[in-house]
Amino acid sequence: MQFNGLQADYxxxxxxxxxxxxxxxxxxxxxxxLATELHPDFYAxxxxxxxxxxxxxxxxxxxAWQTLQDSTARAQxxxxxxxxxxxxxxxDLPTGFLQEMFASQEELEELLxxxxxxxxxxxxxxxxQRLNELQHxxxxxxxxxxENIPDTTFCKRIQQQLNAERYLLRLLERCSxxxxxxxx
Amino acid sequence: xxxxxxxxxLGTTNSLAATVFDQAGPEVIAEPGQxxxxxxxxxxxxxxxxxxxxxxxxxxxxxxxxxxxxxxLMGRSLDEIPAxxxxxxxxxxxxxxxxxxLICLDEQAFTPQEISAEILKAVKYQAEAILGEILxxxxxxxxxxxxxxxxxxxxxxxxxxxxxxxxxLNEPTAAAIAYGLDERKDGKIAVYDLGGGTFDISLLQLTGxxxxxxxxxxxxxxxxxxxxxxxxxELTLRIQQEFENTELHSPLARQVLxxxxxxxxxxxxxxxxxxxxxxIEDQSWSHQGSFTTAELQPLLAPVIQRTLQRCQQALDQAGxxxxxxxxxxxxxxxxxxxxxxxxxxxxxxxAPQVAIDPYKVVALxxxxxxxxxxxxxRDFLLLDVIPLALGxxxxxxxxxKLITANTTVPTEAKDLYTTHVDNQTAIEINIYQGExxxxxxxxxxxxxxxxxxxxxxxxxPLVEVTFRVDANGILSVSALEKRSQTDAxxxxxxxxxxxxxxxxxxxxxxxxxxxxxxxxxxxxxxRQTAERVLQGIEMHWTIAExxxxxxxxxxxxxxxxxxxxxxxxxxxxxxxxxxxxxxxxTRSLADTVMGQAVLSALQEQETTSV
Numbered sequence: 001m002q003f004n005g006l007q008a009d010y011x012x013x014x015x016x017x018x019x020x021x022x023x024x025x026x027x028x029x030x031x032x033x034l035a036t037e038l039h040p041d042f043y044a045x046x047x048x049x050x051x052x053x054x055x056x057x058x059x060x061x062x063x064a065w066q067t068l069q070d071s072t073a074r075a076q077x078x079x080x081x082x083x084x085x086x087x088x089x090x091x092d093l094p095t096g097f098l099q100e101m102f103a104s105q106e107e108l109e110e111l112l113x114x115x116x117x118x119x120x121x122x123x124x125x126x127x128x129q130r131l132n133e134l135q136h137x138x139x140x141x142x143x144x145x146x147e148n149i150p151d152t153t154f155c156k157r158i159q160q161q162l163n164a165e166r167y168l169l170r171l172l173e174r175c176s177x178x179x180x181x182x183x184x
Numbered sequence: 185x186x187x188x189x190x191x192x193x194l195g196t197t198n199s200l201a202a203t204v205f206d207q208a209g210p211e212v213i214a215e216p217g218q219x220x221x222x223x224x225x226x227x228x229x230x231x232x233x234x235x236x237x238x239x240x241x242x243x244x245x246x247x248x249x250x251x252x253x254x255x256x257l258m259g260r261s262l263d264e265i266p267a268x269x270x271x272x273x274x275x276x277x278x279x280x281x282x283x284x285x286l287i288c289l290d291e292q293a294f295t296p297q298e299i300s301a302e303i304l305k306a307v308k309y310q311a312e313a314i315l316g317e318i319l320x321x322x323x324x325x326x327x328x329x330x331x332x333x334x335x336x337x338x339x340x341x342x343x344x345x346x347x348x349x350x351x352x353l354n355e356p357t358a359a360a361i362a363y364g365l366d367e368r369k370d371g372k373i374a375v376y377d378l379g380g381g382t383f384d385i386s387l388l389q390l391t392g393x394x395x396x397x398x399x400x401x402x403x404x405x406x407x408x409x410x411x412x413x414x415x416x417x418e419l420t421l422r423i424q425q426e427f428e429n430t431e432l433h434s435p436l437a438r439q440v441l442x443x444x445x446x447x448x449x450x451x452x453x454x455x456x457x458x459x460x461x462x463x464i465e466d467q468s469w470s471h472q473g474s475f476t477t478a479e480l481q482p483l484l485a486p487v488i489q490r491t492l493q494r495c496q497q498a499l500d501q502a503g504x505x506x507x508x509x510x511x512x513x514x515x516x517x518x519x520x521x522x523x524x525x526x527x528x529x530x531x532x533x534x535a536p537q538v539a540i541d542p543y544k545v546v547a548l549x550x551x552x553x554x555x556x557x558x559x560x561x562r563d564f565l566l567l568d569v570i571p572l573a574l575g576x577x578x579x580x581x582x583x584x585k586l587i588t589a590n591t592t593v594p595t596e597a598k599d600l601y602t603t604h605v606d607n608q609t610a611i612e613i614n615i616y617q618g619e620x621x622x623x624x625x626x627x628x629x630x631x632x633x634x635x636x637x638x639x640x641x642x643x644x645p646l647v648e649v650t651f652r653v654d655a656n657g658i659l660s661v662s663a664l665e666k667r668s669q670t671d672a673x674x675x676x677x678x679x680x681x682x683x684x685x686x687x688x689x690x691x692x693x694x695x696x697x698x699x700x701x702x703x704x705x706x707x708x709x710x711r712q713t714a715e716r717v718l719q720g721i722e723m724h725w726t727i728a729e730x731x732x733x734x735x736x737x738x739x740x741x742x743x744x745x746x747x748x749x750x751x752x753x754x755x756x757x758x759x760x761x762x763x764x765x766x767x768x769x770t771r772s773l774a775d776t777v778m779g780q781a782v783l784s785a786l787q788e789q790e791t792t793s794v
Contacts, residue, residue, distance in 0.1 A: 032394050036565050040594065040655050044350055044557040045186050055654060059596040066591060 009081050010064035020078060020142035022068055031065040071135070075142055076162055079155050093167065094160045101167070108174065124175040131168045134161055189321040189350050189558040191358070191550025192307055194338065196255040196380035196407060197517060198543065199224050199303050201311045201322075202551030204560060210362070210548045213311045221543065222310065224303050226251045228289055235306035247274045247439035249289060253409055254303075256381045257285050257296040258341075259334035259680055269405070272413060274435040274442075284680060297337050297682060298690065301344035308347060309704050316712055318705050321348045323554040325546050327382040328354035329402030329571045331617045332629050332659050333680045339658070340682050344690055350557050352656040355379070356386035357397055357568050358549030359515040362540055364390050365552060365564060371510030376495065376528055376536070377546075379516040381407040383491050385498045387509075396567045399502035399590045401494045406487065408449075408518035414483040415445035415475075423462065427469045440464050448475045453520055481523055488527045495531060501590055512536045515545055567592050570653050577614045577623045586651055589619060596652040600666075607639040611647060615659070629680075634663050634672040647672055706756035714751050714763055718744060721770060724777050731776040740769050 011018040014030045038058045043051040067073045104126070111119050138161040141154075190203045190213070200220040202212045214220035222236040225243065227250050234242070243250035253273070257265065261283035270277055276288040286293040304324075312319050324347075326338050335352050342349035356375035364373070370390050377384040384402035388395055419441055420432055432441065444462055451458035456477050463470035499506060514536045518524060528536055540548065555561055570593050575585040586597040601611050611634045618626025637645050646666040653659050663672040682690075721728070721744065729737060743766045750759040 028391075032391065035567060036393070039565055039567075041351075041553075041557055041565065042562060044189075045559050055594050055652075056596075058655075059594040059652060062592045062595045063597075066595075 010067055010077060013061065013064045014068070016068075017147055018078070018081065019147045020074065020139070020145065022074065024069060027065070027068055031061070031069075034061055035065075071139060072162065072165060075138065075158060078142065079159055079162075082149055082155060091163070092156075092160055093164050094157075097160075097164050097167075101171075105171065108171065112174070120175050124172060127168055127172050127175065131165065131172065134165055134168065137161065138165075186558055187321060188315075188317060188319065189323060189554035190311055190319055191323045191325070191353075191547055191552070191554045192304065192347075193325050193355070193358075193547035193550060194255065194300060194304060194307075194341075195224055195517075195546075196253050196382060196409065197224055198222065198380070199307050200544065200547045201307050202544070202547040203311075203315070204551055204555035210551045210555075212544050212547055212551075213314050215314060220547075222303070222306050224252065224254065226254075226299060226302055233302045235302055243439060244436075244443070247435040248276075250439070251275055251287060251289065251299055253381055254287070254296050254299045256405060256409070257287070258300065259296075259331070259337035260285055261680060271433075272416075272438070274438050282680065284682075295682065297341040298344060300338070300341035304342060304345035304347060308345060312704060312708055316708055318708065320346070321350050321554075321558075323351045323353050323550045323557065324349045325353050325355045325358050325550050327377075327379070327402060327404055328356050328384040328386050328397075328400040329382070329404050330657075331404075331572055331627055332574075332657070333617075333627065334404065335656060335658050336681050339656070340687055343687060349656075351553060352658065353550055353553055354384070354386065354397075354400070354568055354571075354657075355546045356384045356400070356515060357388070357395070357566060358547075358553065359513060359540075359545045360386065360388050360390075360395055360549070361552050361564070361566065362545045362549035363511075363513050363537065364388075364395055366540070369510070372504065372508055373511040373513060374495070374498075374509050374532065375513045375515055376491070376519065377402075377515040378491060378518040378524060379407050380518065381405065381409050383407055383494065385491070385495045387498055387502045387504060393564045394567060395564060396592075397569045397590075398504070399498045400569055400571050401498035401501065402571070403490065403494060406490055407516075408521075410487045411449055411484055411518065411521065412442055412445040414487065415448055415480070416441045418479075418483060419444060419462065422473060423469075423471045426471055430467070430469060434464075437464050437467075449480075449521065451475075452477050452480050453522055477522070484521065484523045485527075488524055492527065492531050506532055509534070514538050515542050517543055568655070568657070569593060570595070570657050572617050572619055574615065574617050574629075574651060574653065574659060575626075577616060581623050583616055583618065583621060583623045583626050587653060591653075593653050593657055594655050596650055598648055598650050601634070601647045601649060602643050603637065603640070603645050604642055606642050608642065608645075609637045609639055610635045611637065613649065615651075615661070629659065632661050632674055634674055636670065636672050637665055638668045638670065640667070703756055707754065707759070710756050710759045710763065711751050714747055714759065717763065717766065718747065721773070724773070727777055728770075728773045732773060736769070736772070740766070740773070743769055 009018060014027055016022060016027065035058070038054055038061055040051055040054045040058055043054040067077050108123055111123060138158050141158065188203060190201050192201045193199060198221045200212055200222060202210055204210045212220035223240045225236065225239045227234050227239040227242055227246065239250060262277060262279040262285045263283060265277070265285065278286050278288060278293060280286040280293065280295065284295060286295060287299060308319055322342065324338055324342055326335055330338070338352055339349045356377045359375050359377065360373060370392065373388050373390060375386045375388065382402065382404050383406040384400065386400040387398045389398050423430055423432065431437070440462060444460055448458055448460055452475065457474055459472070459474045461470065461472045509532060512528065512532045512534055514525065514528065519542050525536060553566065556564065569590045570587060571589060573585040573589045574587040575583050576599070578584040586599055587595060601613065603611065613632045613634070614623070615629045615632060616623045616626040617629055620626055634647055634649070637647060644667070647663055648666050649661060649663045651659060651661055661674055663674055664670070665672050721740065728740065743762070747759070747762050747766055750762045753759065
């Protein structure tokens with residue numbers, strides 16, 4: 001079991017440069033090869049130390065892959081490894097975002113109360129469009145950055161947009177909560 | 185290949201095993217011409233467990249003493265089982281230590297783990313007798329939507345049955361292996377698995393040798409049992425319409441209604457109408473009627489609808505559209521119901537794949553995975569996911585997710601904790617699993633107590649806790665104090681399930697079962713030896729006929745026949761003594777053969793030395 005780069009960042013695990021636009025196909029192929037090398041299924045009858053190692057390495061590999069293949073997690077991860085001191089709080093949102101959402105959200109609560117499925121579907125579509133705009137916006141900025149390390153202001157701006165993204169995702173979930181809510 | 189690892193499908197209604205044979209490939213383990221299936225039904229007779237068909241046959245004679253659908257109780261506490269579901273069971277439940285559910289039988293009470301262990305033992309013994317090998321390792325399948333507690337309970341059941349669960353494998357994934365290796369086509373597949381008591385939907389991406397689960401969803405309390413209950417409800421209405429104030433809540437009545445419902449369900453899988461008659465011993469009335477598929481349809485529809493909602497959720501989680509799927513596979517006994525097939529076909533817009541027997545496909549997949557784990561092959565890799573998020577309780581009872589649902593396993597997450605008071609040396613963390621926002625809507629897996637934190641000012645210690653989920657979907661936790669680099673010790677206080685001590689106690693208490701085990705093993709061993717001895721004698725028979733008087737030859741022949749008969753029996757000691765007798769009779773033959781062998785060996789040596 002040879003696997004270097006475990007202590008390194010997630011990008012170098014796959015031999016990729018630390019930048020936002022990732023060749024997803026290459027990532028996938030690389031991941032598949034490494035997973036085949038390391039998976040605990042192939043060490044089930046190996047000595048305990050070896051199977052433990054395989055388990056640990058696979059856990060890290062899976063995390064690295066899962067982070068990089070997801071466009072939001074990848075952005076969040078980049079901010080982390082740039083180690084820029086962002087004092088940005090989780091509730092820190094882009095200027096004007098909360099005001100913009102306030103009215104929409106109130107409307108949503110009323111629709112939920114009234115169980116107006118059709119209006120809820122429209123609302124859902126609106127939020128989705130807003131989400132797409134937001135994602136497109138920050139992704140564009142990150143792609144243009146290439147391999148440069150940005151300054152604090154840039155990171156803060158991206159972080160705010162990531163927070164807004166999470167906010168919108170929660171609203172989207174709420175829109176569909178009445179139609180598919182079942183007890184888990 | 186090293187030691188054989190069999191695959192076991194431990195089902196709500198039926199259980200069976202499969203393995204890979206060098207020549208024949210994966211096959212269910214059964215006597216030729218017999219069914220491999222052991223009904224997951226138990227009863228007690230004269231203090232001993234009776235498992236499978238025999239227990240099923242007796243279930244009408246002693247309904248309160250017949251245990252079925254135990255899988256639905258695995259890893260649950262009494263207050264998690266709705267009152268209506270409890271009322272449907274002919275046996276009594278009560279709460280044990282740590283709110284663990286216990287099943288009452290006579291004066292005794294058993295955990296679901298102990299009872300599942302008896303089913304696993306029955307499967308194991310049957311497989312051992314057929315394969316003629318002692319089995320100690322198995323891949324055991326569980327519903328993909330089983331949480332950590334339910335998985336651990338299954339693993340503990342295996343331990344109690346004398347089996348190491350090398351892997352806890354998700355049922356739909358097992359089915360995907362069985363299908364995927366058969367076809368070897370890249371693409372997206374959906375596995376719709378409706379069993380007796382559980383429902384799973386898993387979406388997989390097949391690329392080359394990799395089987396990757398992308399999303400899984402389900403309900404661990406939804407299955408064919410619910411179809412039966414819906415039919416029981418209808419039958420109850422009909423009977424009470426005809427005979428007012430009929431008492432239908434006795435255990436016997438419930439058992440009769442349940443079995444009638446099952447018969448109706450199965451009957452309507454083959455024809456459009458079925459006649460039935462119900463009468464209950466010690467009650468004066470009898471009711472007859474008929475059931476049509478048109479009457480059945482509205483009863484089943486709500487249950488099927490719930491499964492399809494789960495399918496949609498899984499598709500949303502994967503970000504897939506229904507049209508993108510290349511294949512839909514049906515698994516589980518309840519998918520033989522025509523209404524299910526029809527609805528599934530309509531939802532997915534394509535005819536589902538049913539080439540492999542839905543009763544066997546999960547066990548077959550588990551057998552193949554067991555073969556891989558034993559080192560028998562390396563031509564595929566399964567990447568499965570955790571079905572429900574794992575996290576901790578934070579301020580205000582909110583659930584803070586550390587590992588989200590559908591994360592590929594094994595995986596891990598780290599989190600930092602500190603102290604709130606000066607010189608605090610212990611921290612408690614409550615761990616939960618679920619998909620809801622508040623911890624009160626999730627399952628508490630247990631409380632983790634970190635001890636041995638060096639005494640420091642409040643807020644100074646940095647305890648890094650690692651939550652690791654292994655390839656079985658089971659959580660383990662470790663902790664490190666970063667400033668002093670000391671391992672904090674962790675005490676796990678499970679909220680469910682059995683502690684290590686309780687498992688050990690149970691294992692010790694089952695000493696009489698150990699004797700049973702021992703007998704079964706001895707029988708297998710003696711049969712193997714007997715087989716070898718008989719073959720040996722046949723091989724040297726020409727020598728025997730020359731060397732021994734005819735009376736001796738006849739005596740040996742006769743004793744060989746006796747041994748053959750005893751090999752079919754169940755008592756290892758009887759077989760042993762008959763073999764000893766055969767040994768005595770053939771001693772002079774053995775000497776002669778030995779003499780011949782020595783002679784020919786000497787001759788060989790002479791020729792080679794020339």
